[in-house]
Amino acid sequence: MTSEDFIIREIKPQDDAALAKVIREVILEMGAPKIGTAYEDEATDNMNKQYQKTRSKYYVVTHKNTVVGGAGIAQLDDFEGNTCELQKMYFLPIARGKGIGTMLINKCLDKAKEFEFTHCYLETLPYMKAAVKLYKQNNFNHLEQPLGNTAHYNCTVWMIKKL
Numbered sequence: 001m002t003s004e005d006f007i008i009r010e011i012k013p014q015d016d017a018a019l020a021k022v023i024r025e026v027i028l029e030m031g032a033p034k035i036g037t038a039y040e041d042e043a044t045d046n047m048n049k050q051y052q053k054t055r056s057k058y059y060v061v062t063h064k065n066t067v068v069g070g071a072g073i074a075q076l077d078d079f080e081g082n083t084c085e086l087q088k089m090y091f092l093p094i095a096r097g098k099g100i101g102t103m104l105i106n107k108c109l110d111k112a113k114e115f116e117f118t119h120c121y122l123e124t125l126p127y128m129k130a131a132v133k134l135y136k137q138n139n140f141n142h143l144e145q146p147l148g149n150t151a152h153y154n155c156t157v158w159m160i161k162k163l
Helices: 013-029 100-114 129-137
Strands: 006-010 057-063 066-075 083-091 119-124 157-162
Touching: 006 100, 013 066, 013 083, 057 083, 057 100, 066 100, 083 100, 100 119, 100 129, 119 129, 129 157
Parallel strands: 083 119
Antiparallel strands: 006 057, 057 066, 066 083, 119 157
16 A cells, blocks of 8 residues: 555545544544543534634545545644644554655645745644654754643644744
């Protein structure tokens, strides 16, 4: 199976339930807490609606018409600067290790540049080592403290990239 077996496209309303299931499955698989993470976010259950806001976009990854992952960008909450956040990037095991993460990051960052953001911020969990490695490979740099207010207080790895 190669990356050609997967499709990256914009989210549709009918993707919401499947995407929420993917996000929560991955959080549990990684042993992450349910509180202080995307697991408990109201937005997780209505992602399509959440990304209809100005300067935001969410993409899903499908395999044989089944949602297997996704990621999006939106203005970083409670932050004055022209910074977006790479949000809710999760993949089921079937989509990992095939270069899809980098493809999706690039798609999100291209959209962020189109929206004229100057920086992209993200948060993750320290034990999501493959994710941290992926972000480093895509030129995200570690920060000493969080930016904005994502309400994900259990995410203690903060990274940023200049666009």
